[in-house]
Amino acid sequence: MLFRFFSLVACAFLTNSVFAADFTVALILDKAGKDDQSFNASAYRGIQKAEKELGIKFKTVEVKDAASSESMLRALAAKNFDLMIAIGFSHAGAIGKVAPAFPNRRFVIVDSEVKKPNVTSVMFAEHEGSFLVGAMAAMASKTGQVGFIGGMDIPLIRRFAMGYEAGVHHIAPKNKVQVAYIGVTGDAFSNPPKAKELALLQNSQGADVIFHAAGASGAGLFDAAEDRKFLAIGCDSNQNGIKPGRILTSMVKSVDVAVFESVKAAKNNSLPGGTTINHGFATGGIDMAIDQNNKSLLTPAMLKKANEIKAGITSGKIKVPDYYLSKK
Amino acid sequence: MESTAIFEIFLSVLRFAAPLILAAMAGLYSERSGIIQIALEGFMLFGAFVAAASATHFGSGFAGLFCAVGFGIVMGLFYGFLVIQLKTDQIVSGTAVNMLAWGGIPVVSKMLFDVTSKTPAIDASERLPQWFPIVLALAVVAVTYFVIKKTPFGLWLTVAGEKPEALLAAGIRPSSVRWASLMITGAVAGLGGAILSVCLASSYTRNMTAGRGFMALAGLILGKWRPIQACGACILFGVCEVAQLKLQGTVFPLIGTVPGQLVQILPYVITLWILAGVVGESRAPSKLGQS
Numbered sequence: 001m002l003f004r005f006f007s008l009v010a011c012a013f014l015t016n017s018v019f020a021a022d023f024t025v026a027l028i029l030d031k032a033g034k035d036d037q038s039f040n041a042s043a044y045r046g047i048q049k050a051e052k053e054l055g056i057k058f059k060t061v062e063v064k065d066a067a068s069s070e071s072m073l074r075a076l077a078a079k080n081f082d083l084m085i086a087i088g089f090s091h092a093g094a095i096g097k098v099a100p101a102f103p104n105r106r107f108v109i110v111d112s113e114v115k116k117p118n119v120t121s122v123m124f125a126e127h128e129g130s131f132l133v134g135a136m137a138a139m140a141s142k143t144g145q146v147g148f149i150g151g152m153d154i155p156l157i158r159r160f161a162m163g164y165e166a167g168v169h170h171i172a173p174k175n176k177v178q179v180a181y182i183g184v185t186g187d188a189f190s191n192p193p194k195a196k197e198l199a200l201l202q203n204s205q206g207a208d209v210i211f212h213a214a215g216a217s218g219a220g221l222f223d224a225a226e227d228r229k230f231l232a233i234g235c236d237s238n239q240n241g242i243k244p245g246r247i248l249t250s251m252v253k254s255v256d257v258a259v260f261e262s263v264k265a266a267k268n269n270s271l272p273g274g275t276t277i278n279h280g281f282a283t284g285g286i287d288m289a290i291d292q293n294n295k296s297l298l299t300p301a302m303l304k305k306a307n308e309i310k311a312g313i314t315s316g317k318i319k320v321p322d323y324y325l326s327k328k
Numbered sequence: 329m330e331s332t333a334i335f336e337i338f339l340s341v342l343r344f345a346a347p348l349i350l351a352a353m354a355g356l357y358s359e360r361s362g363i364i365q366i367a368l369e370g371f372m373l374f375g376a377f378v379a380a381a382s383a384t385h386f387g388s389g390f391a392g393l394f395c396a397v398g399f400g401i402v403m404g405l406f407y408g409f410l411v412i413q414l415k416t417d418q419i420v421s422g423t424a425v426n427m428l429a430w431g432g433i434p435v436v437s438k439m440l441f442d443v444t445s446k447t448p449a450i451d452a453s454e455r456l457p458q459w460f461p462i463v464l465a466l467a468v469v470a471v472t473y474f475v476i477k478k479t480p481f482g483l484w485l486t487v488a489g490e491k492p493e494a495l496l497a498a499g500i501r502p503s504s505v506r507w508a509s510l511m512i513t514g515a516v517a518g519l520g521g522a523i524l525s526v527c528l529a530s531s532y533t534r535n536m537t538a539g540r541g542f543m544a545l546a547g548l549i550l551g552k553w554r555p556i557q558a559c560g561a562c563i564l565f566g567v568c569e570v571a572q573l574k575l576q577g578t579v580f581p582l583i584g585t586v587p588g589q590l591v592q593i594l595p596y597v598i599t600l601w602i603l604a605g606v607v608g609e610s611r612a613p614s615k616l617g618q619s
Contacts, residue, residue: 033434033445033534062444064430153589180576184589187538193347193528194538197340198573204336216445216533223530226452242449 022057023267025050026081027259028072029062030088032189036216039236039255043087043110046259053260054267063091065186070094077102083266085259086110089156090186095119106271108262110255111156117274122258125280126156127163128313129251130211131320132281132288133233134167135309137209138175139302140231140248145176147207149198149221151214152188153181159323160213160235166321170309178202182217195220203228209248211235222247231297238289248297250289257285281310337570339462343528345559345566346461347372347537350520351544352551352558353465353472354513360476360553361509362489362502362615363411366422368517369541370429375400375521377433380447380532381440389456389526393519400518404510412503412510418617426541434534445534447525455530461523465559468516472555485509489613520544546599553613565595 027047034044040062047058061076063069069091076084077098085108086095092112099107099116106118113121137146148164150157165177180202182188182195195217199210203224210225211233212218218235225232225246234240234250258279265271279285288306290298312318351368358365375396383392403425410421434444441447476482484505487495492502524540525532543565551558572591579585 031535035443035445035534037446180573183572184592187535190533190535191538192530192533192536193524194344194569194573196529197343197570201337201340201570201573204333219449219531219533220529223452227458 023054024081024083025056025058025263025266026076026084027058027060028069028076028084028086028091029060030090031062031064031186032215033062034060036189037237037239037242038215038218038234039253040087040215042237042253042255043085043259044256046256047085047263049256050260050263054264056263056267066090066093070097073098074101077105082106083108083263083271085262087255087259088112089154106266106273108259108266108271110258113276115274120262120271120273121276122262123276123278124253124255124258125278125286125320126213126251126253127159127166127320127322128280129253129286129288130160130163130213131167131170131313131318132306132309133211133249133251134164134169134177135171135305136167136249136288136298136302137164137211137231137233138168138171139299139305140297141172141175141207141209143206143208144172144174145178145206145208147178147199147202147210148180149195149202149210149212149214149218150179150181151183151212151217152186153184155323157181157213160211162321162323162326164211167309170318171305176206178205178207182214189215189217191217192220192223196224199224199232200228203230209233211251234289238291240289240291240293244293245297247294249294252287252289254279254285254287280313282314337574339458341563341566341570342462342465343458343566344569345563346465347520347524347528347540348544348547348562348565349465349559350468350523351517351541352547352562353468353555354515354517354520355545355548356472356476356553356555356558357485357509357516358513359548359616360485360489360613361506362492362613362618363506363510364418364422364617365513366419366542366545367407367425368520368544369537369539370422370426371400371403371514371517372521372524372537372541373426373429373433373535374403375518376525376536377437377447377521377532378518379522380450380525381437383450383454383526384448384531387451387454389450389454392450392526393456393522396518396522397515400514400516401511402514403518404512404514405507407514408507408510412506430535433532437532447532449531450526452530456523456527458527461527464519464523468519469555469559476555481505481508486613489615492615517541543595546595549612550599550602552611564598568592568594 029040089112095114099119108120110122199221209231212221222243231248236253239250240247355365378399379392379396382395410416488502488505547561550561
């Protein structure tokens with residue numbers, strides 16, 4: 001209760017400085033915060049770009065838990081923000097409740113689907129990107145075993161895992177994939193020490209390339225990769241530069257582009273409400289990071305294969321299993 | 329399974345347990361002297377942040393540890409000022425210290441590094457070795473055992489928590505003993521947080537203690553406020569953590585796969601069980617929270 005009170009006061013405080021004439025956007029991040037070097041950081045880059053290029057005003061808020069997300073959204077909606085962008089699946093329930101109460105406000109939710117007339121849902125084909133990095137992992141692995149570290153055990157993260165496994169088996173059907181999750185609460189996304197132990201455990205059992213989908217916890221995987229000299233794969237943002245030479249590649253989810261595009265559309269009054277925008281290889285919303293930090297790790301054969309897989313998935317020749325569909 | 333793999337898992341358990349053990353020992357000093365200690369989470373978080381920030385500043389992991397201990401003592405004194413000097417409610421003040429850590433660190437971090445949730449990474453060469461937390465934690469347990477059992481201060485601690493009037497009759501002020509115990513609590517809990525950020529990870533990440541302070545408190549209760557038993561309880565929690573990581577996806581005959589959730593709630597179930605008096609009694613110091 002106290003938290004809610006404080007967050008409301010904080011909102012009231014923040015919004016006073018926003019001028020009525022400007023197009024105003026509220027960016028609601030999830031608990032890992034804007035400096036997670038991963039998912040939220042990407043969203044933050046997008047809104048910064050929008051501020052620079054579109055001349056909008058924005059406020060960023062971070063929520064501590066799903067309960068405060070609803071009161072935060074309500075407070076922001078009541079404060080005349082033109083557009084509210086919620087980053088992360090954890091806001092889905094709150095958006096579902098708040099959006100109908102403010103039919104004149106526009107909402108965007110990233111990573112989840114909320115079917116309301118004034119909500120635009122943005123989804124990424126994580127399974128396709130994971131498939132691609134899974135294939136890369138299989139090609140880079142010398143032991144014939146790779147690992148996957150998920151953050152919280154939820155369908156979204158299982159979607160990563162499923163695509164990754166399929167990608168590994170696409171290249172090497174007999175390779176073993178160790179799949180494990182850090183925990184069952186939101187804390188799992190901000191627990192690098194535990195991620196490190198998990199990575200060490202997987203490495204000691206033979207995995208020499210490990211992919212994480214664990215937000216800020218991923219830092220623990222990179223530490224382990226540095227200590228034990230194996231390869232890691234980054235997630236959401238381009239994380240290649242965190243430990244140059246130890247990160248094979250990163251599966252990039254262009255949350256920044258999605259945020260920027262939705263701000264742009266909303267500003268031009270062309271943001272489609274009640275719809276779901278799907279990003280994959282075709283839209284460039286999902287990709288694999290290649291830069292000077294990992295150039296030496298990726299062989300020409302791997303790059304060639306990567307392009308083949310991307311083309312194959314886009315054309316429908318390669319079918320990637322989707323956890324969301326397999327559950328329904 | 330070969331012996332190296334078992335050794336590897338054993339070390340992993342101890343690494344998980346080390347921060348818990350340190351925090352439980354920290355809580356032991358405070359609680360035995362009669363002061364409820366639910367601020368362990370906050371103390372640890374401060375320790376983790378101060379250690380990471382000073383380790384990057386001075387370029388040395390050990391400098392980080394020292395600063396965390398120093399700041400821990402300051403926090404212990406601050407908590408003592410609240411609960412001993414001002415006689416505030418200990419649960420409320422403890423919660424306040426935790427909230428101060430959750431909210432205050434991002435503000436300070438923003439001022440120092442211009443990010444709210446992460447300090448710059450500590451270079452691998454400046455990080456402390458992986459065995460260090462284990463040795464440190466076990467050493468602290470040994471020292472605590474010695475202090476409680478063999479030194480006058482240990483006796484004063486216990487009497488301060490059980491019968492402060494007797495201590496007063498002997499010419500020792502219970503409040504002085506409590507001030508001292510809180511300083512130790514702050515220092516050791518700060519150490520517990522520090523090893524998280526400078527040994528077990530490579531930077532401070534927001535809320536990286538992830539409930540370890542509360543888990544340590546459960547370990548302390550499970551260990552009946554005694555050093556060796558509390559250490560054992562924390563190692564048991566470490567076993568549960570590793571089991572949760574290790575058992576995922578493993579198929580057992582007859583049972584099938586065990587959900588990770590089930591393994592993860594074990595520490596709490598055991599603690600509740602003990603508190604309910606099912607598996608032996610756990611009795612708190614009688615003046616706990618009444619000072």
